[in-house]
Amino acid sequence: MPPLHLLVLERDPVRRDAILTLLRGAGHHAVAAQDGPAAATALALPGFDLVVLDLDDPDLDFGGLRQALAPAQAGEPDSLDAAERRHIARALRHTSGNKRQAALLLGISRSTLLHKVRKYGLEDG
Secondary structure (H helix, E strand, O other): OOOOEEEEEOOOHHHHHHHHHHHHHOOOEEEEEOOHHHHHHHHOOOOOOEEEEOOOOOOOOHHHHHHHHOOOOOOOOOOHHHHHHHHHHHHHHHOOOOHHHHHHHHOOOHHHHHHHHHHOOOOOO
8 A cells, every 4th residue: 555645633732743653653754733824825736645633632624624525516617728737636645756756657658757746836845
């Protein structure tokens, strides 16, 4: 199973660091959000497989969280660039970031994939 991309929303820095250490130690890619607005910003970008959060957080906006996790479907489809970016990001997650394997999976050359990774800002960060 490829590693998961996780967002951890936890206000307590000690608990947050412990959760991140545990998840990263298990081979997953985990990033932290220290509050609701930071989590909403992170969730606006595609790519997270799972969100770990403290449901007892008094500042948690359940409506905003629901909207970020399952946005209402707009009448128009995404642009081709947006769909391509999502598909490339998914292929990279599936291959654990191995660009050679991702290019083979996508049926494009590695140099084309590298160009698209730069174009869509999908570099490791």
